[in-house]
Amino acid sequence: MTQDPRDSDLLGDPAEDQALPSTPALDEETPFATMMSSFDEAAHTVGVEPAEYQILRKCDREIAFSVPVRLDDGTMDVLDGFRVQHNAGLGPFIGPLRIASDIKIVELRALAAWMTWKCAVLNVPFGGAAGGLRFDAREHSSGELERAVRRYTANLLTDVGPERDVFMRDVGSDAQTMAWVLDTVSSHARVTENAAVTGKPIEIGGTQGHQDAVAQGLRVILRLAVDRFDLPHKGMKVIIQGAGTVGGNLARILSEDGYRVCGISDVHGAFYNPEGLDVNAIMDWRRERGSLLDCPGDFERLTNRELLTRPCEVLIPCATANAVHSKVAAEVQCKLIVEGAHGPVSSRADKVLKERGISVVPDILANGGGVVMSYFEWVQNRMGYSWIMPVIEKRLRRFMAEGWNSVMKTQQEYDVTMRQAASVLAVKRVSAADELRGIYA
Amino acid sequence: MSEGTKNQPANVSRDELNPFHSMAHQFGLAADLLELDEGTRDVLRQPDRELTVSMPVMMDDGTIEVFTGYRVQHNFSRGPCKGGIRFAPDVNLDEVRALAAWMTWKCSVVDIPFGGGKGGVICDPRNLSQGELERLTRRYTASIMDILGPDRDVPAPDMNTNEQTMAWIMDTYSMHVRRTTTAVVTGKPIAIGGSKGRREATGRGVMLVCREAMKKLGRSPEDTRVVVQGCGNVGGVGALLLHREGYKVVSVSDMYGALYNPDGLDMPAVMDHLRGSGRLEGYSSADYIENSEGQLELPCELLIPAATENQITSKNADRIQAELVVEGANGPTTPRGQEILDSRGVMVVPDILANAGGVTVSYFEWVQDRMGYFWTEEIVNSRLEQVMVRAFHSVADMAEKHNVNLRTGAYLVAIDRVARVYRMRGVFA
Numbered sequence: 001m002t003q004d005p006r007d008s009d010l011l012g013d014p015a016e017d018q019a020l021p022s023t024p025a026l027d028e029e030t031p032f033a034t035m036m037s038s039f040d041e042a043a044h045t046v047g048v049e050p051a052e053y054q055i056l057r058k059c060d061r062e063i064a065f066s067v068p069v070r071l072d073d074g075t076m077d078v079l080d081g082f083r084v085q086h087n088a089g090l091g092p093f094i095g096p097l098r099i100a101s102d103i104k105i106v107e108l109r110a111l112a113a114w115m116t117w118k119c120a121v122l123n124v125p126f127g128g129a130a131g132g133l134r135f136d137a138r139e140h141s142s143g144e145l146e147r148a149v150r151r152y153t154a155n156l157l158t159d160v161g162p163e164r165d166v167f168m169r170d171v172g173s174d175a176q177t178m179a180w181v182l183d184t185v186s187s188h189a190r191v192t193e194n195a196a197v198t199g200k201p202i203e204i205g206g207t208q209g210h211q212d213a214v215a216q217g218l219r220v221i222l223r224l225a226v227d228r229f230d231l232p233h234k235g236m237k238v239i240i241q242g243a244g245t246v247g248g249n250l251a252r253i254l255s256e257d258g259y260r261v262c263g264i265s266d267v268h269g270a271f272y273n274p275e276g277l278d279v280n281a282i283m284d285w286r287r288e289r290g291s292l293l294d295c296p297g298d299f300e301r302l303t304n305r306e307l308l309t310r311p312c313e314v315l316i317p318c319a320t321a322n323a324v325h326s327k328v329a330a331e332v333q334c335k336l337i338v339e340g341a342h343g344p345v346s347s348r349a350d351k352v353l354k355e356r357g358i359s360v361v362p363d364i365l366a367n368g369g370g371v372v373m374s375y376f377e378w379v380q381n382r383m384g385y386s387w388i389m390p391v392i393e394k395r396l397r398r399f400m401a402e403g404w405n406s407v408m409k410t411q412q413e414y415d416v417t418m419r420q421a422a423s424v425l426a427v428k429r430v431s432a433a434d435e436l437r438g439i440y441a
Numbered sequence: 442m443s444e445g446t447k448n449q450p451a452n453v454s455r456d457e458l459n460p461f462h463s464m465a466h467q468f469g470l471a472a473d474l475l476e477l478d479e480g481t482r483d484v485l486r487q488p489d490r491e492l493t494v495s496m497p498v499m500m501d502d503g504t505i506e507v508f509t510g511y512r513v514q515h516n517f518s519r520g521p522c523k524g525g526i527r528f529a530p531d532v533n534l535d536e537v538r539a540l541a542a543w544m545t546w547k548c549s550v551v552d553i554p555f556g557g558g559k560g561g562v563i564c565d566p567r568n569l570s571q572g573e574l575e576r577l578t579r580r581y582t583a584s585i586m587d588i589l590g591p592d593r594d595v596p597a598p599d600m601n602t603n604e605q606t607m608a609w610i611m612d613t614y615s616m617h618v619r620r621t622t623t624a625v626v627t628g629k630p631i632a633i634g635g636s637k638g639r640r641e642a643t644g645r646g647v648m649l650v651c652r653e654a655m656k657k658l659g660r661s662p663e664d665t666r667v668v669v670q671g672c673g674n675v676g677g678v679g680a681l682l683l684h685r686e687g688y689k690v691v692s693v694s695d696m697y698g699a700l701y702n703p704d705g706l707d708m709p710a711v712m713d714h715l716r717g718s719g720r721l722e723g724y725s726s727a728d729y730i731e732n733s734e735g736q737l738e739l740p741c742e743l744l745i746p747a748a749t750e751n752q753i754t755s756k757n758a759d760r761i762q763a764e765l766v767v768e769g770a771n772g773p774t775t776p777r778g779q780e781i782l783d784s785r786g787v788m789v790v791p792d793i794l795a796n797a798g799g800v801t802v803s804y805f806e807w808v809q810d811r812m813g814y815f816w817t818e819e820i821v822n823s824r825l826e827q828v829m830v831r832a833f834h835s836v837a838d839m840a841e842k843h844n845v846n847l848r849t850g851a852y853l854v855a856i857d858r859v860a861r862v863y864r865m866r867g868v869f870a
Binding site: 379 | 575579604605608609611612613616619620621622623630632633634811812813814815817
């Protein structure tokens with residue numbers, strides 16, 4: 001067995017190491033290979049043809065290009081741009097556009113494949129992609145950023161589009177970025193192509209419910225899990241790590257639903273009260289001050305790591321990759337873990353939890369609300385007709401529940417963990433589509 | 442459904458047995474009643490476009506074989522063309538042309554926004570390997586690419602083509618245009634943009650028109666004995682659904698014989714038996730009639746010929762006991778057969794209405810592909826119901842207005858819709 005470097009204690013307390021929630025757990029050296037290794041097992045389990053699996057082990061296409069940008073002082077900078085498209089068997093590509101100074105193509109490969117699996121598990125008709133622009137937005141003006149994004153888009157014009165490759169928001173990109181991409185694509189195409197990007201401002205085709213989509217998806221999964229694992233419906237104790245878009249919204253929603261949110265945290269520390277926290281007061285404080293620091297209230301103040309091992313029924317890590325590493329896993333006092341972040345449970349921790357009989361609802365299922373919502377946005381753009389909030393909520397429930405049911409069915413069929421079942425399901429669906437379409441020419 | 446010349450009655454003149462002649466006959470009849478001018482008639486009689494392509498294909502043994510294929514687009518006034526692609530050794534341009542026109546009328550009767558098209562490739566699929574079939578399909582797609590597309594012409598499966606064939610077409614087209622284009626073809630596997638409820642759509646449509654027609658005749662399901670010729674996608678599904686609606690299905694048949702139980706068949710059990718053994722023979726709770734020629738003449742109120750063409754002819758129409766005939770197959774009643782049934786007061790729901798459930802759900806598949814959002818089976822079924830019920834009543838109303846049978850009524854509805862749109866759009870350039 002190869003050692004998982006993510007578990008190394010040299011990293012210190014991983015929760016303090018504030019990676020963004022959308023950063024998957026990746027091996028520093030070969031993230032794609034590491035990520036794919038969990039799918040080797042899945043492919044073996046379902047008996048996918050080795051030849052067919054070959055296709056899934058490589059990205060369909062990788063584009064690397066230079067992005068010259070005129071800076072405000074009249075000089076020119078040449079940036080690096082990438083777009084990696086993993087597999088288009090199930091439909092057009094979809095994936096994040098990441099803008100950061102430390103982008104690596106190996107990382108984008110892993111992200112792209114990750115998107116393929118996620119779309120397959122949630123049954124949205126896309127293949128996975130990921131793009132990056134190596135650019136430090138903090139060092140540049142908004143004008144420089146806009147010119148960089150537009151030039152990046154222009155260099156990808158033959159590859160972007162509603163039926164080709166759809167951009168999503170990610171680290172370093174926001175609704176404004178998506179609006180620039182949309183405008184650049186549309187101006188060149190001479191038609192409005194608002195389905196080419198998701199996470200847009202509502203005024204130009206964005207969807208309602210985008211803001212807390214991941215949290216709403218987690219809520220659906222939690223409800224299904226409560227039934228499946230015979231947990232109490234009322235007053236169930238939940239610990240949430242993270243208080244941002246995912247964790248914060250989820251805490252608010254769950255306390256409204258009557259669950260007892262006993263723990264919450266941000267990068268500065270964690271609060272815990274076994275009788276339940278006053279979530280509204282805490283979130284109000286955070287909204288006003290930007291963090292949980294010095295928030296008053298009736299609770300115990302802990303570190304992030306301590307919070308993870310306090311007693312509760314369900315632990316929902318929504319912050320960083322590898323927050324639950326093998327040592328934490330040996331100490332957690334919960335019945336179920338739901339992965340709100342990407343890869344919050346390390347692979348070694350997975351084994352410890354399995355031995356302890358604690359189930360884990362894997363990220364590619366649990367936090368899929370975001371990509372489902374992106375899909376809804378794309379559908380509404382294609383129709384030119386927007387859905388009202390109740391319709392969106394109902395349809396999100398449908399997709400999350402269907403994903404859950406399919407994973408459960410696969411789990412029973414192959415007698416594996418939920419994470420393995422999700423991987424098996426993903427590989428099965430993608431390879432089935434590839435096989436139906438056959439090899440072209 | 443399309444078993445070619447098998448099971449065709451002897452002792453009936455060849456002219457009576459050509460379903461395309463009967464279609465032309467119907468067209469003339471309806472055009473007269475609509476008082477269509479000669480110019481519009483000419484436009485509607487002739488296909489808008491016919492394409493013949495020759496396609497070299499590398500065979501498994503390294504030799505090259507050249508195949509011939511056709512795509513005929515009969516009329517695209519009402520929208521892109523829609524129609525199947527058949528692979529058969531005896532396909533010819535005349536047949537493809539007639540089938541394309543048939544599709545125009547069918548799409549128009551149920552009021553879905555398509556014109557009619559049809560394609561064919563001369564080949565014997567039984568003598569081709571899977572690889573050869575794939576290369577042939579891809580080459581055919583590439584050869585007719587210029588006239589294909591979600592807004593141009595949307596093929597579907599037909600004789601000897603299936604979901605896999607459609608997947609290859611979708612893939613070939615998508616690769617050429619550099620974008621995922623699921624809506625270029627219907628009848629795809631669900632994994633790549635197919636619709637739920639499509640496989641049973643034709644049978645469900647048959648059930649729905651039976652229900653509407655029976656309401657019109659004032660007969661309740663419990664008092665209705667049903668005889669179904671066939672037990673595949675159309676007959677079998679139709680019989681099963683009618684049974685579920687409370688009808689008494691007394692007989693179904695396959696190529697080898699018929700089951701008969703005057704007290705009613707337990708259709709779910711019959712279908713289970715059929716799935717298990719591949720044929721009806723051997724099902725215990727009914728009589729088995731070896732040669733089922735007489736099946737159509739069994740005592741019943743509702744007869745559904747859902748197997749092949751030319752089953753009700755001048756030879757047996759006077760012995761049909763049903764008060765309602767619903768044509769699940771294409772062209773099961775000859776014009777002479779129809780005349781006899783008319784004179785005896787038997788109501789006949791014509792094929793272009795009765796079996797249009799299939800193309801209707803194909804339309805739904807195209808809509809879903811364009812949205813990229815997929816309906817649940819319940820939604821597909823309830824929308825199919827809306828379309829079929831509305832279509833049945835517009836045909837029945839038209840027939841009443843002109844005091845003609847439902848077949849002529851259906852052609853009146855269909856031709857009137859196409860002709861109106863044609864005049865509205867005018868002659869281009």
